[in-house]
Amino acid sequence: MGVSLKQIAERLNLSIATVSWTLNDLGDKKNISRKTQERVRQCAREMNYKPNLLARGLNTGKSSILGLIIPDITDAFYSTMARRIEKEAERAGYSLMICNSDSSQAQEDRMLTMFLSKQVDGIIIAPTKLSRNKILKLQEGGYPIVTFDRVFEDANINSVVVDNFEASYNIVNSMVRHGARHIAIITTNQYLYTMNLRNMGYKAALEENGLQVVESLMADIPFNNYEKNIIDALDSIYRHEPKVDGFFFTTHILALEAFRYFFDHQININDGYQLGCIHAIPALRILCPSMRIAMMPVDEIGTNTVRIVTECIDTKKQGIKRTVEKVVCKCSYTDADNLENE
Amino acid sequence: MGVSLKQIAERLNLSIATVSWTLNDLGDKKNISRKTQERVRQCAREMNYKPNLLARGLNTGKSSILGLIIPDITDAFYSTMARRIEKEAERAGYSLMICNSDSSQAQEDRMLTMFLSKQVDGIIIAPTKLSRNKILKLQEGGYPIVTFDRVFEDANINSVVVDNFEASYNIVNSMVRHGARHIAIITTNQYLYTMNLRNMGYKAALEENGLQVVESLMADIPFNNYEKNIIDALDSIYRHEPKVDGFFFTTHILALEAFRYFFDHQININDGYQLGCIHAIPALRILCPSMRIAMMPVDEIGTNTVRIVTECIDTKKQGIKRTVEKVVCKCSYTDADNLENE
């Protein structure tokens, strides 16, 4: 094991308290002589002292760790989110534990209990639908927790949300205005509230523009084995709706996968189609520079989730905290402007 | 705070020890009556008892946490590695803390000390060159630590390595055999041993095939602001070596970025060029289906890093542990065969 306060204290013939106070910069406040403080610091350096955070945590009841639960770190959206949240957490004096839930409730449950056992000070989570009750109970018990991305319909849970309806509406509306008449929508995990909103935004935009909502243009892809499922879905769309002239992808993962399909089937998607996507990864800018994109505000979401959870930790005050972040809808990946200004 | 063993013990009029043993499945061994055990379990369930892992860790000297330090979780290679390692760690009974080092030694240092303070049981790290001494010292002190990906030249540190020289050699050799005569190589962080090996593999393949190593075909991109730097580098290559007919990318990040350049400059890279890349992401299969790829064995690396670090934890025995994993060099992304069988 490492060096303990006790060892330093013994070496210097001081009490553990004196050493602890000095090393925690309470020396002046505790009226410990500058000379003693210097001796302590010197000795700690020599012995390469590192505080045992388990002991400290046990004592203070704080671990200085925040827990993050996301569906899948290999999803570029979540990895950038994780990075951002790590940075914010660090600034607030916390380190971050990241766990994947695989979008499975069982797994999410296990991560949640593990975090609680580890005495994590607060939890940030992009939850599956089914965890709602558990999360709600935690929050009601005064536990600092905040949801993002896959938030719930009701407003009783701390959350950082985004207007998914509006984002979808704006994208699809713009596609129509630029000439698309038969726009397909590709969703997955339709049961998620978030996804549902995107679906509704799509429908609203069509109806607003006097276009029909056509069932066979709407594909919901089971996320399990989506690589195969999307092929079937696109096949079906082309079979039933050969005049399809637009695709609205509700996640960048499906968009990328669709491009594989277009490529394999030698469909020149950059000609005669309007495309739109919720969020995007850099590769998409190369594959389809003209795609309309509703970019998730990663920075704002990151900042606010951490802010909310730390606020919950600091002030034990109740009350639901919820912020709504602006999605930037752009005409293309590189475009700086917001679509709404069209 | 949560429920403690003490509270359960008081409620049931038992000792803390009895409760602890029962809940840790030592009841039978300790000859605690089945009836008592049942009462304890029942009560724990009712009170929603969750063990405080800080306390347990402080006591046992084990945190059951492994630390992972990687340069950047948004890099697809590292995120898949992290996922894999998390899974393996879990199977071995550990949870994983992931930290980004940003390839900065200062940051890496801080993460390392943080992990030690948190009493992490072992560390897996893709290190920057400069951390060598620190890591070596830790290992010599008996601390379980293993490196991967960015390993060091000497063999004194536990590591899971890959034959970067051979991988590069095979890729470039195949490019030449398929007709390329002026192959550019794009590197970054050339100072890393790993990168250096890739560079040497490239040179060896050229020389073996009677081709000259041309300085102006070799671009080393400073990773800071690589998006801009690669543009300058490619500009320079096309200026000095207009006959360039092949590109060997030493990382998939640079490859993707180069495709942006090719696209912006309307260079049809799928015609008249031989391409090769170390590792790849799915988008590349769409952008350039004919690219030769040396795929990093993510699963094997993940399995072995965890195996080595847990072995170090379990058996305190010394001795350097090192494994060399096979890189699969393929003719194209979807190709199943190994290039060597050509």
Add this chain to the structure above:
DNA sequence: CTGAAAGCGCTTACAG
């Protein structure tokens, strides 16, 4: 069959 007690390495009132 079960308990009393020490100890893991800290922090922090309390005391002088």
Add this chain to the structure above:
DNA sequence: CTGAAAGCGCTTACAG
């Protein structure tokens, strides 16, 4: 100016 001591919530010899 500094110390003795309790306690955070566990585990685990030791004892009966």
